[in-house]
Amino acid sequence: MGEEVGFVLYKPRLADNVGGVARALVNFGFSRLAIADPATWHFDPRSAVKAEHVLEKAYMALTLDEAIGPYAWVCGTTSRKIRRRPAISPRELGEEAARRMAAGASICVVLGSENHGLTDEDLERCDAICRIDTSLEQPSINLAQAAAILAYELRQGLKLPRPPRELAVAATREEVDRLVASTREALLGAGFLNPQQPDKILGELRRLLVRGEPTKREVELLTAAAKQVQRTVVPTPRRSE
Amino acid sequence: MGEEVGFVLYKPRLADNVGGVARALVNFGFSRLAIADPATWHFDPRSAVKAEHVLEKAYMALTLDEAIGPYAWVCGTTSRKIRRRPAISPRELGEEAARRMAAGASICVVLGSENHGLTDEDLERCDAICRIDTSLEQPSINLAQAAAILAYELRQGLKLPRPPRELAVAATREEVDRLVASTREALLGAGFLNPQQPDKILGELRRLLVRGEPTKREVELLTAAAKQVQRTVVPTPRRSE
Numbered sequence: 001m002g003e004e005v006g007f008v009l010y011k012p013r014l015a016d017n018v019g020g021v022a023r024a025l026v027n028f029g030f031s032r033l034a035i036a037d038p039a040t041w042h043f044d045p046r047s048a049v050k051a052e053h054v055l056e057k058a059y060m061a062l063t064l065d066e067a068i069g070p071y072a073w074v075c076g077t078t079s080r081k082i083r084r085r086p087a088i089s090p091r092e093l094g095e096e097a098a099r100r101m102a103a104g105a106s107i108c109v110v111l112g113s114e115n116h117g118l119t120d121e122d123l124e125r126c127d128a129i130c131r132i133d134t135s136l137e138q139p140s141i142n143l144a145q146a147a148a149i150l151a152y153e154l155r156q157g158l159k160l161p162r163p164p165r166e167l168a169v170a171a172t173r174e175e176v177d178r179l180v181a182s183t184r185e186a187l188l189g190a191g192f193l194n195p196q197q198p199d200k201i202l203g204e205l206r207r208l209l210v211r212g213e214p215t216k217r218e219v220e221l222l223t224a225a226a227k228q229v230q231r232t233v234v235p236t237p238r239r240s241e
Numbered sequence: 242m243g244e245e246v247g248f249v250l251y252k253p254r255l256a257d258n259v260g261g262v263a264r265a266l267v268n269f270g271f272s273r274l275a276i277a278d279p280a281t282w283h284f285d286p287r288s289a290v291k292a293e294h295v296l297e298k299a300y301m302a303l304t305l306d307e308a309i310g311p312y313a314w315v316c317g318t319t320s321r322k323i324r325r326r327p328a329i330s331p332r333e334l335g336e337e338a339a340r341r342m343a344a345g346a347s348i349c350v351v352l353g354s355e356n357h358g359l360t361d362e363d364l365e366r367c368d369a370i371c372r373i374d375t376s377l378e379q380p381s382i383n384l385a386q387a388a389a390i391l392a393y394e395l396r397q398g399l400k401l402p403r404p405p406r407e408l409a410v411a412a413t414r415e416e417v418d419r420l421v422a423s424t425r426e427a428l429l430g431a432g433f434l435n436p437q438q439p440d441k442i443l444g445e446l447r448r449l450l451v452r453g454e455p456t457k458r459e460v461e462l463l464t465a466a467a468k469q470v471q472r473t474v475v476p477t478p479r480r481s482e
Binding site for chain 1: 261264265267268269270290291292331332373374375376378380381382385386387389390393396397
């Protein structure tokens, strides 16, 4: 099981932690790891006990977007409370991931660097946020321990009985990105978006779209529609606010 | 919360892991740690980020029994399947611990050494066994990561609504030990136990007793009864089998 679940480490700093994450993945039946923009490229396989193969075949990405591109649903993790974005618990992550996978989606979990975690901007790139409830005294969980808890809950979720897999294939992140880019151009052209700050509204539209779990075909249709709008809109002055 | 939950590390070998366990305890609101018969007494507080106080006040025990003595209910952990003893999951451990604590019991979780975990003999000293379900490929979880998962589930369990605390005080391990010792003498005296191997049957009786969640008073009564039997039995030849 678990081939459709990936973990992304964004800007990890300590090779030991990377090895510890790899071990936890294998403990719970996962093996797909991407490492984006790490502080070191020298990972000691000794920390990845019986998980050396995960490190060896880990996908090395330069950016967060490159690492998460292949997945349909991306859940970022944080120990902070994020304004206006409700966070799910690890248990809910396990259940939600299992449900989406049953519907044909691949999913990934993103963990940030040891010192600061994911920034608000990084979390904007994620379709959902998972927060591990901790004590106020020490809210920050070690990276490899956080990964162990998340992998454990993902495994629990995947053990639940699932409805039969539907035929529709979920759109990947990259396909949704292309749709959002086309929509940006179309809505900028139509004078709907503020050219100085188009991404806030686009981010909201994107999250709405992802909540609807769009198929590949639906995203292709919408992308074609956005492109058609792009070609046909007559530039108009933006409505004043 | 959590003052009635303790963690026991039995024969840990790596100071980093001990620090990692301490950090995970504080992450999830716990702080009672006992370290029994470790390979090193030099723990680097740097690995116990914001949990240095847990290491500093950790109870240093020479034996497993000394470390678990103060608790009413002791759950050992293992990645192995143990013959004839069903294991509970971490989630069940969280729920069971919360239920027993609501009834006034203190509980502790024992983790074994990094290389072999707890032996069958160590697990015999535990009232229950918890097994974290892992993949066959790499069943062995890093000590600090296993502690993180267990502390996480204990916190989840303690967040569940609980019935009001009952007035009866649960017997501690040490009190149960004294009862078992008196029972051993009484049943050996009565010719019921095989003097060559009394502890197998006693272990079963003990587990039955602990399942019943005895109060201090009940254990005192039974101990007095066993002592009275000791004094009054006339040695008889053991029944042949």
